[in-house]
Amino acid sequence: MGWHRIGGKLALDRRTLLRGFLGGVAVSVALPPLEAMFDQTGTAYALDGILPKRFGVWFWGNGNRPEYWTPTGEGVGDAWSLSTTLTPLADVKSHLTVVTGTDIKLPNDAPHGSGAAGILSGGGLIDVLDESSLVLPTIDQVMAQHIGNETLYRSIETGCAGASGKSFNGPNSRNPPESSAVALYDRIFGPTFREPGDSTVDPRLGLRRSVLDGVLGDIDALKSQVGASDRARLEQHLEGLRDLETRLARLEEDPPDLEACSRPVAPVDLSDIDGRPQLRESNQIMAELVAMALACDQTRVFSHWFCDPVNDLLFPEASAGHHDLTHNEGGDQPQVQANTVFCMEAFGDFVRTLASIPEGSGTLLDNCAVLACSEVSLGQTHSIANMPILIAGSACGRLKTDHHYRSLGGENSSKVLLALLQAMDVPLSEFGSEEGLVNTPLSALFA
Amino acid sequence: MIRWLPLVMLLGCSTESEDKPKTVEVEPAGPEPAVSPPPPALRRLTATQYANSVSDLLGDELILPARLEPDEELDGLLSIGASTASLSPLGVEQYEDAAYDLAAQAMSPEHRDRLVPCEPMGPVDAECADLTLTPLVRRAWRRTPTADEVDRLVELAGEAGDALGDFYGGLELAIGAVLQSPSFLYRMELGSGGRLSDVELATRLSYFLWNTAPDDALLDAAESGVLSTPEGLAVEVDRMLDDPRVRRGFRNYIDELLHLEELKHLSKDPEVFPAMRSEIGPSAREETLAAVEALVFDRDDDFRTWMTTRETFVDSNLSMLYAVPAPEREGFGAVTLPSDGPRRGLLGQVGMLALHAHPVSSSATLRGIFVRETLLCQLIPPPPADVDTSIPEPSPDSPTRRERVEAHLEEPTCAGCHQLVDPIGLGLEHFDGLGVYRTHENGALIDASGELDGTTYADSWDLAAALRDHPGFPACMAEMIYSYGVGHRPEMGEQDYAQWLDRRFAEVGWSMRTLIREVALSEAFRTVSEVE
Numbered sequence: 001m002g003w004h005r006i007g008g009k010l011a012l013d014r015r016t017l018l019r020g021f022l023g024g025v026a027v028s029v030a031l032p033p034l035e036a037m038f039d040q041t042g043t044a045y046a047l048d049g050i051l052p053k054r055f056g057v058w059f060w061g062n063g064n065r066p067e068y069w070t071p072t073g074e075g076v077g078d079a080w081s082l083s084t085t086l087t088p089l090a091d092v093k094s095h096l097t098v099v100t101g102t103d104i105k106l107p108n109d110a111p112h113g114s115g116a117a118g119i120l121s122g123g124g125l126i127d128v129l130d131e132s133s134l135v136l137p138t139i140d141q142v143m144a145q146h147i148g149n150e151t152l153y154r155s156i157e158t159g160c161a162g163a164s165g166k167s168f169n170g171p172n173s174r175n176p177p178e179s180s181a182v183a184l185y186d187r188i189f190g191p192t193f194r195e196p197g198d199s200t201v202d203p204r205l206g207l208r209r210s211v212l213d214g215v216l217g218d219i220d221a222l223k224s225q226v227g228a229s230d231r232a233r234l235e236q237h238l239e240g241l242r243d244l245e246t247r248l249a250r251l252e253e254d255p256p257d258l259e260a261c262s263r264p265v266a267p268v269d270l271s272d273i274d275g276r277p278q279l280r281e282s283n284q285i286m287a288e289l290v291a292m293a294l295a296c297d298q299t300r301v302f303s304h305w306f307c308d309p310v311n312d313l314l315f316p317e318a319s320a321g322h323h324d325l326t327h328n329e330g331g332d333q334p335q336v337q338a339n340t341v342f343c344m345e346a347f348g349d350f351v352r353t354l355a356s357i358p359e360g361s362g363t364l365l366d367n368c369a370v371l372a373c374s375e376v377s378l379g380q381t382h383s384i385a386n387m388p389i390l391i392a393g394s395a396c397g398r399l400k401t402d403h404h405y406r407s408l409g410g411e412n413s414s415k416v417l418l419a420l421l422q423a424m425d426v427p428l429s430e431f432g433s434e435e436g437l438v439n440t441p442l443s444a445l446f447a
Numbered sequence: 448m449i450r451w452l453p454l455v456m457l458l459g460c461s462t463e464s465e466d467k468p469k470t471v472e473v474e475p476a477g478p479e480p481a482v483s484p485p486p487p488a489l490r491r492l493t494a495t496q497y498a499n500s501v502s503d504l505l506g507d508e509l510i511l512p513a514r515l516e517p518d519e520e521l522d523g524l525l526s527i528g529a530s531t532a533s534l535s536p537l538g539v540e541q542y543e544d545a546a547y548d549l550a551a552q553a554m555s556p557e558h559r560d561r562l563v564p565c566e567p568m569g570p571v572d573a574e575c576a577d578l579t580l581t582p583l584v585r586r587a588w589r590r591t592p593t594a595d596e597v598d599r600l601v602e603l604a605g606e607a608g609d610a611l612g613d614f615y616g617g618l619e620l621a622i623g624a625v626l627q628s629p630s631f632l633y634r635m636e637l638g639s640g641g642r643l644s645d646v647e648l649a650t651r652l653s654y655f656l657w658n659t660a661p662d663d664a665l666l667d668a669a670e671s672g673v674l675s676t677p678e679g680l681a682v683e684v685d686r687m688l689d690d691p692r693v694r695r696g697f698r699n700y701i702d703e704l705l706h707l708e709e710l711k712h713l714s715k716d717p718e719v720f721p722a723m724r725s726e727i728g729p730s731a732r733e734e735t736l737a738a739v740e741a742l743v744f745d746r747d748d749d750f751r752t753w754m755t756t757r758e759t760f761v762d763s764n765l766s767m768l769y770a771v772p773a774p775e776r777e778g779f780g781a782v783t784l785p786s787d788g789p790r791r792g793l794l795g796q797v798g799m800l801a802l803h804a805h806p807v808s809s810s811a812t813l814r815g816i817f818v819r820e821t822l823l824c825q826l827i828p829p830p831p832a833d834v835d836t837s838i839p840e841p842s843p844d845s846p847t848r849r850e851r852v853e854a855h856l857e858e859p860t861c862a863g864c865h866q867l868v869d870p871i872g873l874g875l876e877h878f879d880g881l882g883v884y885r886t887h888e889n890g891a892l893i894d895a896s897g898e899l900d901g902t903t904y905a906d907s908w909d910l911a912a913a914l915r916d917h918p919g920f921p922a923c924m925a926e927m928i929y930s931y932g933v934g935h936r937p938e939m940g941e942q943d944y945a946q947w948l949d950r951r952f953a954e955v956g957w958s959m960r961t962l963i964r965e966v967a968l969s970e971a972f973r974t975v976s977e978v979e
Contacts, residue, residue, distance in 0.1 A: 108832035128829070132519060132532070154536065162712065164517070173533035176517050179936045183514055187540075194961040204620075207607045208543070214599065225637060230489045233533045234629075241538030273724065275714045275806060314716055314806050321806040327836045382832040385882050 052150075053396050054294050055143040055424050056182035057120070057303040058350055059166065060343040061112075061311045062326050064388045068337055070100045071404045085337070088345040089390075092352060094402045095365055097445060099416055101407035104384040105435040111311040111382040116166045119387055121415035122432025125144040126171055128408040131381050132369035134168045135433055139371070139417050141169050144301040146426040152247050152298050158184060158286045159305035161277035161313055166375075167303045173236055177305050181267040181285045188293050189263050194255045205248050212245045260357050260364065264288060276314045279307065283346045287353040295357050295364055306346055309375040315339045322359035326379030330444035336379065347372050351392045368393035369420055387413050390444070391420070397421040400447045407442075415442040422446075468751050469916040471678040482971040483940030484979045488530040490634040490934050493518045495699055497545075499659035501626070504587050505553040507563060512545035522662075522822065522936045523927070524703045530934040546626035550619040559615060567614035575614070576604040580621060588630035589650045589660050591670065600624060636934075638975035645674040648973045652684065655932040655967060657692040658699040677968070683905055684967045688960065694744055698736045700931050704821065707732045710798055719807045720881040722768060727881070730797035732763040735759040737779055738796070743959045750924060750952075750959040751925035754915035757784040768797055787885045789877055792911040794818075800875065800882030809880045811852050815868025822914065824923035825866055834860055846891035849873050870897040921957055922949040928959075929966055944971045 060328070064085060073080035080098075080287055089096060104118035113131035117124055123136035137145075139144060140155055148154035157167050159177035167175040178184045219238055223231050267285045270278040283306055290302050312321030318335050320328070325335050354365040372390040377383045394401050399419075414432035419441035421428050430439040492500060494515045515537030519528035534542075562583060567576040580600050584592045587734065591711065600621045601949055608617025625631060635653065636647050643651060649669035653661040665683060673679035677858070687693060702708060713728030737760040742748050748756070761782050766773035774780025784791055793799055803813040819825045830836055838851045845851045852873070855865035874897045879885050886893060895906040901914040914920055925948040930936045937945040948965070955961040966972055 011855055111829050111832050113829075114832070129826075130521060132521075157537070169535070172521075172531045173535070174519065175535045176535065178487035178537070180514075201612065206619050207610060208547075208623075210606070211603065211620060211627065212543075214603070214624055215627045215629070222629050222633075222635075225978065226489060227486045229531070233489065233531075235538065236535075237629075240534060240536035243536045244539055244543060247600060272714065274717050276716075277714075309723065314714065319716075319807060324805045325806070328840075330837065330840045380837060381835050382830075384832070436478065 002333055031284070038329065039370045050299050051367050052245055052297065052395070053147065053398075053424050054300045054302075054364075054368045055147065055395075055420070056290070056301070056368060057138075057140050057167075058347055058370055058372040058392075059120075059303065059305050059307075060340075060347070060372070060374050061307045061309040062322050062336075062339075063374045063379040063383075064340045065333060065337045066377050066383075066386055066388075068340075069377075069388055070406070070426045071098055074404045074406045076400060076403045085340050086344055086390075088341060088348045092189075092348060092355065092392065094350060095355065095392050095394070097400060097405065097444070099389040099391070099402040099405050099407070099445070100386065101410060102196050102248055102387055102389065102413040102442075103410045104387060104415060105412050105414075106384075107435070108382065108384050112375050115382065115387075116309050118384060118436055119373050119375060119389075119413055120166055121168070122417055122436040124434060124436065130172075132168070132174055133171045135171065137169050137173075138167050138303075139420065140167050140301055140303040141175070142421065142428075142431075143424060143426060146421075147424055148299065148301045151300055152250055153293075154299070155295060155301035155303070156184075156188070156241055156290070156299045157303050157305070158290060159308075160279050160282040160286065161307060161311070163305035163308045164307040164310070165303065166309070167305075169236060169239075170232075173233075175303075177303070179282075179354070180269050181282070181289060182269050184286070184289050185264070185267050188289065188298050189266075192251055193263060193296075193298075194251075196255055196257045196261055199254060201252050205252050209248045210246055212241055212248070216241050216245070256297045258295060260359050261292070276316065278316065279313070280342070280346050280349065282420070284349050284353070287350040290350075291353045291357055291364060294354075294368070295359065304350065305344060315342055323379070333380070347390070347392075354393070365393045369399060369423055370393040371417075371420060385410065389413065391416075394421075394447065395423040398447055399445055403445075405442070405444050411442065412436070412438050414438040415440065416445070419443065419445045464910060466755065468749055468755075471918075471953060473953045474950055476947055476954050479971065480943040480971055482944045482974050484933065484971075484974060484976055485935060485938050485940075486977070487637050487975040488934065490526075490530050490636065491534065491632055492531070492634070493525050493529050495702075496654060496658055497632075499657075499695075500536075500587075500631075501549055503659050503662070503836045504583065505549055505622075507557055509549060509552045509558070512541070512548060515541050515545060520703075520706070522930070524931055526931050526934055527936065542627055542632065543623075546623040547619065549626060550622035553622060554615040554619045563615075563618070570608040570612050570614050570617065571605045572614055573601050573605055574592060574610075576608075576618060576621065578603045578717065579618060580604070580625070583622070584625055585666065586660060586663065587625050588628065589634075589653075589666070590630070590646050591666075591852050592630075629908035636974075636975065637978060641974060641976060643973040643975060645669040645672060648674055651932070651972065652687065652967055654696075655972075656684075656687045656696050656963070657690070658696040659692065676803040680968060684964060687967075688964060694740050694902055697743060698740060700928070701736055701739050703730075703931065704927055705799070706802070707735060707798065709802055713801055714806050715801065715881050716807045720879070720883070722883055723881055724764065726764050727768070727797065728801070730762050731796065731801060731882075733762070733779060734760050734765055735793070735796050735798045741781070747958055747960050749957040750962075751915045751921055752792075752956050754794065754920070755911045757786065757791045758782075759784060759796070766798060768881075770884075789906075789908065791908060791914070793822075794875060794907060794911055794914070795878075797882035800878045801880065803872075804880035804882075807880060809848065809872075809876060810867065811848055811872030811876065812855070814875050815870070818871045818914065819868055822923060823917065824926055825867075825919070827868060831860060831866070836861075841889050846889035848888065849878055849894055871899060871910070873897055874899075874904055874974065875907050877907055921952050922946075923958070925949045925952045925962060928963060929971075931968055933970060941971070944969075 068084045071080050071083045106118045106124045108114045120138040121136040126133040134325050144155040148444040156163055157175045157177035159165050159179040162179050165177035219234050223234050270282050288328045295298050310323050312323045322339055329335050355363045357364040370392040374388055377386045414436050415438045418431040418438055422441050452507045518525040519532040521528040563579045565578050567575045603623035604617040608614045609618035634650050636651050646669045649661045649665050668683050710732040715723040717723045760779045762779045763773045773784055784865055803817045804810050813943040816827050821826050838854055839845050852869050855861045874895050876893050876895050899913040904910040904913050926945050951965050952962050
């Protein structure tokens with residue numbers, strides 16, 4: 001337990017304590033975890049407390065046009081320049097890593113489904129006709145199991161235009177994203193939210209916890225009467241109940257005292273205009289809510305589903321739905337290209353929003369690693385070679401930034417995910433399954 | 448079994464005199480074969496079942512929760528997804544929110560008198576709490592609770608009433624607990640000795656026929672052992688089939704089968720489809736539901752005529768698209784579509800045509816897949832990966848979709864599947880991506896002719912008849928209604944039963960109402976295997 005704040009009111013876990021002391025006396029021994037405590041200029045966070053690392057997924061569906069995607073040059077800083085598609089990210093280039101040339105090695109037997117499972121979980125599908133049958137949990141949920149236990153919400157999932165999302169805890173265990181900004185605001189910043197310094201406690205919280213105790217007991221008892229797959233489902237239900245119980249207990253404690261945290265302005269939900277969702281505008285509203293949820297340490301893990309695999313949404317100016325275009329637009333598919341550029345504009349908005357919140361001696365973005373990816377590269381052929389992958393933020397200095405890594409040998413994409421897990425201090429030495437399994441991270445990503 | 452035959456004679460398609468379904472040699476179904484189903488699965492209430500159940504329990508004037516875990520579809524039905532999907536942490540949170548929100552409404556001064564039959568003596572009144580909770584819990588949990596279960600809830604109400612200084616506040620917590628209990632959220636159709644108990648059967652019947660929890664009469668019948676006798680079961684099933692709630696239940700089945708929820712958010716480019724308005728999707732959904740409800744419950748027609756009937760319902764939104772006069776100034780009214788017009792049957796409805804199309808165009812492939820998968824229960828594999836699936840843009844050489852999808856049919860890797868689906872979709876090309884009738888595309892005359900498994904057709908009018916007479920269509924409808932009832936598609940040990948049901952469907956003159964009754968009364972419906 002602990003809010004990772006030196007001298008804070010809450011108990012600190014052993015790891016935090018160790019880091020805190022070391023940071024406080026500015027020791028000069030170079031221990032690997034120590035890197036996490038320094039920002040990019042090498043300044044220790046000792047004076048403003050150690051801020052938690054956060055992880056996010058920002059997902060867009062239907063892939064890209066690879067010929068316009070790959071940056072020129074490789075390496076760090078001036079050694080590389082953005083490609084046509086990535087031009088909207090020019091002002092955040094210094095916070096980015098672009099990974100090109102990695103492949104999903106798993107069989108591509110469910111168009112869009114295999115790629116989504118592969119890029120997000122490193123595993124495949126149990127049943128190729130059931131795109132929810134992921135063998136493994138997705139990376140956001142693996143992160144949440146390790147770094148999501150100290151906040152009110154283990155993770156939050158958000159989306160635009162009614163996205164179903166692809167965050168899974170395992171087979172048939174989806175975490176549906178919230179696509180209403182109003183509902184998301186109510187959930188995180190509604191009546192239960194208290195700004196730093198507010199000490200009022202709802203008298204019903206304790207009663208609600210005893211109700212949950214009873215429900216937990218009843219579901220636990222039911223487990224002995226059902227078969228194996230139902231037991232796994234009930235275990236998921238129990239997990240959700242335990243999360244909720246912990247959350248209610250934490251609501252009785254004082255809220256964390258974080259400088260950048262304040263209740264945001266209540267948002268509105270945007271409706272479609274002439275059959276077109278207001279994707280970029282909705283994305284911006286969600287970005288602001290997610291950023292504040294992170295800044296207030298309500299959660300440390302998020303996934304944002306800008307648009308789903310196979311979405312047939314009408315993007316601005318497009319003459320047909322997005323998925324329709326990827327298959328049926330002729331030539332070099334200028335409209336598909338424009339849609340992908342549009343996705344990057346929206347990702348840029350998200351990154352800029354995280355970078356606009358000061359935290360410690362840097363910004364919230366510095367303490368994040370945000371993985372942006374899609375389920376295919378060339379949508380037209382459902383290709384899962386040369387996957388489009390972006391990372392924003394340095395995970396508190398653990399990851400290089402302003403970096404283009406080009407994989408020449410077609411390395412396994414799972415290596416990127418394992419590197420991200422290790423950058424977030426998740427003690428895993430392998431990730432994925434079957435052909436997606438790797439036991440070395442893409443270490444070139446580490447600073 | 449013989450007793451149904453005269454009914455067949457009476458019912459045989461009264462409305463399609465000019466063009467009757469093909470007469471079929473009906474093979475006697477014989478006795479119902481035994482089934483060996485897969486192991487039972489907990490079925491979490493779908494969002495609609497949750498809403499219906501709490502309305503029946505607490506009062507239909509309550510404002511229902513807006514946000515519950517979205518249902519997952521599997522094998523074509525939400526009812527099947529409800530047997531496999533897990534609940535997310537957000538879903539748990541939403542159940543808690545919904546439970547207390549509903550409980551607070553139910554215990555508000557304006558509503559509580561219908562649920563609380565006594566005047567409390569103070570914030571803690573165990574007797575009054577018991578009198579309130581015992582009948583409520585029985586209906587919520589679809590069984591009589593044990594004394595211990597009631598005691599725990601009464602104790603909770605007391606503890607909370609004391610802490611909050613309010614008897615009704617205490618009951619709110621107890622009702623909140625009732626609605627978060629697995630006994631409410633999951634249908635426990637687990638059985639013992641290979642058979643559902645009468646009480647479990649009551650729940651399965653009630654959600655199958657009414658899509659809500661059993662009423663007191665059905666629970667009473669179950670607990671008194673009446674459902675164990677064929678006569679007693681028939682009395683209850685017939686009572687349920689005569690109750691108007693059966694129409695709501697059947698509408699829910701059609702909603703699931705045809706994915707009509709998606710029509711609520713129908714998205715079409717208004718520049719391509721000037722007739723598009725946001726009300727069209729919801730109107731189209733209502734048309735599809737009202738038309739099939741009338742076919743099954745008002746006329747009890749041969750269900751195969753769902754494909755060809757000209758009887759439908761339109762409002763002002765649809766009457767413009769169909770070029771027929773609106774029968775009512777407000778809302779929906781019955782119409783008979785003209786016999787010389789272009790459209791009839793389910794595939795003539797805007798809902799189906801618009802749903803299985805792109806935002807800017809029709810789609811021969813999507814429409815063909817819908818017919819094969821949903822109406823004929825055939826499985827179309829997904830396209831192979833790493834194949835360029837594009838079709839040419841319209842040009843003087845390929846003005847209509849037929850020329851443009853020809854690439855699918857010439858390329859050997861594509862042709863295998865596309866030959867199964869594209870010709871069906873091309874038969875519907877007289878309807879654009881919104882479902883508006885047209886004769887030309889890009890200036891060229893549309894050719895909607897084709898062949899469906901050996902039957903040729905000139906256009907969608909004939910395609911409708913080819914589907915009506917396709918033996919796979921009633922077989923699929925029998926399979927799907929059973930799947931909806933039991934929460935899974937028939938597996939190996941249920942194939943004989945599925946075939947038997949198909950023959951029974953023919954024997955009863957393809958009356959869907961009678962088929963539903965057959966399923967509800969059949970031994971298969973209450974057979975489960977042992978928990979693994």
